[in-house]
Amino acid sequence: MKIIVKQISGRTFVGVAVLFIGFMMAPAIVSAGYVQIFPSEVYYTSGEVLWDVTAGDMEGMTYSNNVAHRAFCASREFDSCAGSPSTNGVTAPEDIFSVGFVNTTDTASGDYYYTFSPYNPGADFSDCSSKDCYYFTYEWDNDNKTASNGVVIPEYGFNAITETRFTDITITGTSTVLIDVEYFLSENEINTSIAEFNPTVVNFNIALRPETEFSGQGESIDPSVFGTSTVQTSFAGLDDGTYDLMVEFGNAGQLFGMPQPFKYSYIYTDFTIASGTLSAVGNTEFYDYTSRIDGTTERPCGLTDIGGCIINAFVYMFVPSSQSIANFTDTYDTLSGKFPFAYLTDFRDSIGGIYTDGTVHSLELTVPFGTFGDITLLSAELLESVPYSDLIRTIVGAVLWFMFGAQMWRRTQTIFNHNPQ
Amino acid sequence: MIISAFISLASIIVSIILAVFPASDGFPDEFNGALASLGGYVGMLDPLVPVSTVSTILTLVLLYEFTVFSFKGIVWAYSKIPLMGR
Numbered sequence: 001m002k003i004i005v006k007q008i009s010g011r012t013f014v015g016v017a018v019l020f021i022g023f024m025m026a027p028a029i030v031s032a033g034y035v036q037i038f039p040s041e042v043y044y045t046s047g048e049v050l051w052d053v054t055a056g057d058m059e060g061m062t063y064s065n066n067v068a069h070r071a072f073c074a075s076r077e078f079d080s081c082a083g084s085p086s087t088n089g090v091t092a093p094e095d096i097f098s099v100g101f102v103n104t105t106d107t108a109s110g111d112y113y114y115t116f117s118p119y120n121p122g123a124d125f126s127d128c129s130s131k132d133c134y135y136f137t138y139e140w141d142n143d144n145k146t147a148s149n150g151v152v153i154p155e156y157g158f159n160a161i162t163e164t165r166f167t168d169i170t171i172t173g174t175s176t177v178l179i180d181v182e183y184f185l186s187e188n189e190i191n192t193s194i195a196e197f198n199p200t201v202v203n204f205n206i207a208l209r210p211e212t213e214f215s216g217q218g219e220s221i222d223p224s225v226f227g228t229s230t231v232q233t234s235f236a237g238l239d240d241g242t243y244d245l246m247v248e249f250g251n252a253g254q255l256f257g258m259p260q261p262f263k264y265s266y267i268y269t270d271f272t273i274a275s276g277t278l279s280a281v282g283n284t285e286f287y288d289y290t291s292r293i294d295g296t297t298e299r300p301c302g303l304t305d306i307g308g309c310i311i312n313a314f315v316y317m318f319v320p321s322s323q324s325i326a327n328f329t330d331t332y333d334t335l336s337g338k339f340p341f342a343y344l345t346d347f348r349d350s351i352g353g354i355y356t357d358g359t360v361h362s363l364e365l366t367v368p369f370g371t372f373g374d375i376t377l378l379s380a381e382l383l384e385s386v387p388y389s390d391l392i393r394t395i396v397g398a399v400l401w402f403m404f405g406a407q408m409w410r411r412t413q414t415i416f417n418h419n420p421q
Numbered sequence: 422m423i424i425s426a427f428i429s430l431a432s433i434i435v436s437i438i439l440a441v442f443p444a445s446d447g448f449p450d451e452f453n454g455a456l457a458s459l460g461g462y463v464g465m466l467d468p469l470v471p472v473s474t475v476s477t478i479l480t481l482v483l484l485y486e487f488t489v490f491s492f493k494g495i496v497w498a499y500s501k502i503p504l505m506g507r
Contacts, residue, residue, distance in 0.1 A: 324429045325428070328428050337445060
């Protein structure tokens with residue numbers, strides 16, 4: 001054992017330290033916003049910014065207390081947003097909200113962020129101390145009314161399920177192809193507050209092989225009718241050949257930049273027209289949120305799918321299970337709440353949040369100058385007027401990162417050299 | 422499987438170690454208030470100095486140093502265990 005300890009103090013120290021650092025820093029990096037795990041989409045309309053938060057097992061959300069904005073809540077049960085004075089609760093999907101969004105009305109340019117926390121009855125929704133939160137950042141340009149660099153950063157993966165989906169499809173007919181589609185609309189997932197987010201149409205898009213450009217037609221549906229319904233469309237006068245068919249939900253609001261409702265729920269199939277009549281229907285594949293292929297999805301494996309077998313083998317060997325990731329996250333949560341480690345995470349959160357306060361640009365340094373009044377020595381407006389300020393800012397940022405890298409390299413070398421084997 | 426085993430093992434070891442540490446109450450409100458005030462002044466420099474980058478780098482440096490320090494402490498504590506540490 002003495003030998004082991006001696007080895008630990010030698011070169012092994014660096015290796016183990018690197019692993020330890022990785023363990024310590026990984027969640028911190030994620031939560032600090034350095035890793036973009038899941039992108040969001042942003043839409044600007046009528047003076048408001050609509051964020052399409054299309055993922056998340058977020059049964060509710062809130063935001064940091066020091067940001068004077070409002071955020072919609074995302075759960076039917078979570079209608080008690082009044083607990084946070086600036087929030088504005090609306091009815092929204094319960095579990096996963098493919099049409100979930102954050103609505104902000106910004107009045108000043110700058111970097112902003114929100115913090116979402118899962119719904120937990122009786123909890124303080126503005127309290128993110130459980131670290132079971134989702135960070136939502138973006139940069140707002142109030143002059144041009146544009147937002148950029150938006151990203152939703154979950155602390156760990158999603159386990160999202162939507163009930164709203166397509167459930168069946170039947171393709172019949174002769175010279176006229178009739179397509180009947182059965183779909184299910186979940187009452188908990190339809191946003192009745194904003195019609196533009198509801199699925200109001202089912203689009204039937206076709207492409208004659210080898211073309212890949214789809215075109216088609218839509219059939220209106222009633223989003224207020226929940227449960228299972230059917231919709232039918234027909235295609236006539238089609239040329240001979242095999243057609244790829246994609247069926248998906250839609251909304252007229254999409255034409256004006258609104259997100260597609262339930263865009264992960266769709267049907268893919270094909271049919272063949274021969275001598276002007278329907279002759280064959282291909283395999284049908286139903287997709288919804290749970291069928292999205294990610295790193296852990298098992299691929300088909302067989303004699304004709306050897307590649308799938310190999311991928312499955314690598315996934316089994318190298319892709320961590322969701323349970324192990326959950327254990328890892330739980331451990332990090334425990335670490336974040338223990339003395340003295342909590343001071344580190346608290347300090348990290350604190351310094352990470354100092355710039356998210358909406359008042360950062362309002363301060364200025366002034367000195368009284370007799371009858372001439374106050375003279376502003378330093379203010380954000382003054383610095384913004386400096387020529388090439390954006391370029392200077394970019395260069396300063398690059399220099400800071402370079403200095404950081406050099407310092408880390410030197411520091412690591414020091415550790416290594418001071419612990420010779 | 423390999424990564425899962427590594428992650429699970431690391432989680433177990435860290436959890437065992439953390440069991441002996443008391444829960445933290447966090448920073449005093451005065452400290453958090455001071456940081457919030459500091460943010461107002463630091464934010465003035467943002468047009469020329471990317472404050473978010475500075476805070477990010479500072480966070481990383483703190484994490485690095487704290488991790489090294491923690492690891493050394495754990496190794497030191499291990500070396501003090503009778504019959505195992507030496």
